[in-house]
Amino acid sequence: MADRVTVLFFAALREQIGQESLSVTIPAGGVPVQVLREQIEKADPAIALAFAEQPRLRVAVNQTLVPFEQMVQPGDEVAFFPPMTGG
Amino acid sequence: MADRVTVLFFAALREQIGQESLSVTIPAGGVPVQVLREQIEKADPAIALAFAEQPRLRVAVNQTLVPFEQMVQPGDEVAFFPPMTGG
């Protein structure tokens, strides 16, 4: 439990993947977003497919947009989503 | 009467000149605004002074801004005023 992150999906990604959140175990020292991404892609082909179809995938860690090199620590909230289309 | 134009003054010009309109006789064939201007300046020192203090004097003929070379015909309405400051 202490080494888990919450992963969220929004909009088209949420629909394609068929779920809106996951709980994922990561190393206690953390991992870059890119490594977490590959981990969940391997675990679920629906995620791999949805991400592959989304060339401009965005990621937020603890509700702040970040690059994929950003480190994710246990307890963080990580959200993947397509480019935003508000306004 | 047929060879007259109405001359109007607005804003600071109206206050300095102390009147808001004049009726002026011009040649039947018309004159450029510049000639009308010199004519009323000669007729009234208050007008000459007010115009001299207004380096960016504007003129409208029949309610359209025009350059001082524009011809004025009998029956026209000619308005002199400072730069506009609306909005």
Add this chain to the structure above:
Amino acid sequence: MSVHVRVQAEPFDAGAQTARLSALSTHTGGVGVFVGQVRGGHGLIAMTLEHYPGMTEASLNMLAHEAVARFALTGCTLIHRVGRLEVGAGIVFVGASAPHRGAALTATSFLIDRLKTGAPFWKREEYADGRTQWVDARETDEDAARAWGLKNP
């Protein structure tokens, strides 16, 4: 396409005017609005707006129609007050509706920049100490109007 122009002594209702622009067309995606009001400071208590009746309405109408054509607006509203207006009072309402936001916002800037120096209004300031003073035209306002393309002599 709908143009609405008014010169009036009474206050305008910016909300009702914005709602009217929003409702004009189902093809409208954005409405841009600018409200100019009497700014306080330095002892100013009010402004009196003088205008050239007849030419004012004609100038505003021409300006509104130019904006509609230039920015393909679905609607355009210009309301300018005249008479004595105290600090905080609305002076001018400018509104532009269009299918996309770019046109609505650019038209709003165009309209207020052009209106400032291209329609026959003049402001006289009134101060708490009794002093009154005609507002000088600012070069920057004339530059802003000119930046949209040559128009006034």
Add this chain to the structure above:
Amino acid sequence: MSVHVRVQAEPFDAGAQTARLSALSTHTGGVGVFVGQVRGGHGLIAMTLEHYPGMTEASLNMLAHEAVARFALTGCTLIHRVGRLEVGAGIVFVGASAPHRGAALTATSFLIDRLKTGAPFWKREEYADGRTQWVDARETDEDAARAWGLKNP
């Protein structure tokens, strides 16, 4: 300086919001407003706005404070609706008040350009024939946001 940010399902009252901005400070000389609404056409009947609760409010707050600092605003309001919105319905209200018109109008453009691609909202279109479709992000929107200076990754 006053910042007002809301994410809500209910309609907003553009008039009341504009009036609030006008009344915030006697130093305000201009209020800029943009209202985005659901544009009809091609059989579109509604849009559903999804968002990322928590991050949405944080993003809008950060954006509003950035605009206040950058343009020396006297006030800034951002209201974004979520849920299902039919053609003609307001989606977003953006408002900025400032001593002078330039800052108010430039801030209004800045806010809507940045909001479009920088706050976690997503639109799904709903057509008369039953078809639904997520709106694709437009490169032009991302260019517009970037033109105000680098911000998003």
